[in-house]
Amino acid sequence: MRKRYAICGVSGRALGMFAKPILTLFSGSCELVGLLDPDPARFELFRERFPEQRGIATYGEAEFDRMVAETKPDVIIVAGRDDTHARYIIAALRHDLDVITEKPMVTTGKDSRSVLDAERVSKGKVTVTFNYRYAPIHTKIKEMVMEGKLGRITSIDLNWYLDTYHGSSYFKRWNRERELSGGLSIHKCTHHFDLVNWWIDQKPLEVFAYGALNYYGPEGEANPSRTDGRHCMTCDERDACDYYSRWNARSKHIRVPDDHLGSLEVGKAASFPYSGYRPDRCIFDSDIEIEDTYTATVKYDRGALLSYSVNFSLPYEGYRLAINGTKGRIETLEYHMPGRTPFPTPVQTIDYFPLFGSKETIHVVHREGGHGGGDPLLLEDLFMGESPRRPYRILSGAEDGAYSVATGEAVWRSAKENRPIEIAEVLGFKQAALAGRTGGGGNR
Structure with missing residues (x-):
């Protein structure tokens, strides 16, 4: 029986690390049934990359329950921006679904506690991809x-x-x-x-x-000038920026130092594939x-x-x-x-x-x-089950x-x-109370 997966957060990591293996290498035992993201442009990028999968159902960020009801996944993969992880991990556990989440699991000790509490009363379990x-x-x-x-x-x-x-x-x-x-x-x-x-x-x-x-930040010694709001692709001072010059040629077309974005033309408004998101904000801005x-x-x-x-x-x-x-x-x-x-x-x-x-x-x-040859081995454990040959647990809970x-x-x-x-202060309870609290984890 094929296991059904839905992805929350259609990031570059989600496409390369999870969607592609499910749709190719592990397609015999795995099926991708749904995508959830606040940005419709990310669904278009998925369809461009996997045109034969254009029919996969897509959902907005507030439609988690609808996605679960309509696509009936066995596992939720959480791979969006870090601050969204807790929301979808806890929602999945409330539906008694297993969760695979990118690291960090969440962004605060408080949210960590909430995940542990949710897992304790759920039939689902959490796996964190510490590759x-x-x-x-x-x-x-x-x-x-x-x-x-x-x-x-x-x-x-x-x-x-x-x-x-x-x-x-x-x-x-x-x-x-x-x-x-x-x-x-x-x-x-x-x-x-x-x-x-x-x-x-x-x-x-x-x-x-x-x-x-x-x-x-603005006090960085390599800052060409104390000016906020610059972007690498359109910055008039990029040739005076050591960080930019070290990794980018002066020729007309360059590759943005961000995988999955492709070549962008210098001097023109950058055409990024996502709505309201630019990965080329100035590293010397005062809001850092x-x-x-x-x-x-x-x-x-x-x-x-x-x-x-x-x-x-x-x-x-x-x-x-x-x-x-x-x-x-x-x-x-x-x-x-x-x-x-x-x-x-x-x-x-x-x-x-x-x-x-x-x-x-x-x-x-x-x-x-x-990740040093770790990614392929992690994927095998995620989608084929943890190898019984190891004398220790390795998948993280x-x-x-x-x-x-x-x-x-x-x-x-x-x-x-x-x-x-x-x-214990960060997690909100006595240290002794954490050990053995959950069923996941490779440290026991």
């Missing part, structure tokens, strides 16, 4: 921790770097509004916090952090209200301490990781997007240092596909999603309030 778990290098780290090669985990050092291409993209789009994204400590850093939570199988208790806006730099310390329930930093404007992209335990240490360095890195980059390996013994370098089989969001909220709240923030 970074699936990268082969990351599953190998998980296996090494589980095998006890490090002993009891004592501390983690994780430093994440986004280059000027990727980092600046968040400040051109809706992500720069905290109400819509929760800020980058939630929208982006949930990836990182979930990885650590999953690797060490511990739950975060308390966070202390600092944050700042160093590169973007989120941070681009964080450092944080996180305390875990079984004694581990995380030292974390993230920077959204650096010369290259990647991360440095070290995990320390009572029996040894592992280190790894990854360069993302080598094509955007202005120097040769080595293949990622893991260095293992036993507490008493010689160093061992571990080479991992690398896979093709997005609502509890995992809640912990990652709560950690991200604690980061920016700590930076704002200059005090430690307890995860």
Whole structure:
């Protein structure tokens, strides 16, 4: 029997990550039956990309109940703007439907609590698509921790770097509004916090952090002038903007640094495929209200301490990781997007240092596909069922999603309030009450 799916939020991610696989690779067991979005232009883009699927039913943002009644889906896929996630996750759970949601699960601890409460009384369950778990290098780290090669985990050092291409993209789009994204400590850093939570199988208790806006906004040192309301495609000062010039040629036609938008002509009003949305807002506008730099310390329930930093404007992209335990240490360095890195980059390996013994370098089989080869494996688990061959859970549930969001909220709240923030405070109940609250999750 084919499983029926409906998508809420017809984003570029929804089209490439979910609609296309359902309609092609997994079409034998999956069927796409409905699309919901506030913007009719997104339905037209879907029809252009999948012309043979023009008959799929479409619905406005307030027509969720009607969509469910008419299309009878088994699973709701939530892939729209982050602030819309909670609305459709909770609505689906009230209909006893399963949910697959993009990360972050929601944008606030309060909404995380609401999702957990809704799932607790529903027959449906929530799956959060933390695809970074699936990268082969990351599953190998998980296996090494589980095998006890490090002993009891004592501390983690994780430093994440986004280059000027990727980092600046968040400040051109809706992500720069905290109400819509929760800020980058939630929208982006949930990836990182979930990885650590999953690797060490511990739950975060308390966070202390600092944050700042160093590169973007009107005080950014690369700002050609303090002028609001500019757009990259029509800006008279784009040739004086280092961020624009680094990634765009001066020739007549360029590609906007945003996948799925295609080529747009410089000097003319940009013809974007969506209504009321432009991904080329100026990264130096004064209405930017989120941070681009964080450092944080996180305390875990079984004694581990995380030292974390993230920077959204650096010369290259990647991360440095070290995990320390009572029996040894592992280190790894990854360069993302080598094509955007202005120097040769080595293949990622893991260095293992036993507490008493010689160093061992571990080479991992690398896979093709997005997010370090993780996307294809995640899709198989989503649409074919989780592989029984793994000795650990990997699909993430609502509890995992809640912990990652709560950690991200604690980061920016700590930076704002200059005090430690307890995860239980963010989620609105005692820490002990969260464990075992939901049926989903891969950390148990």
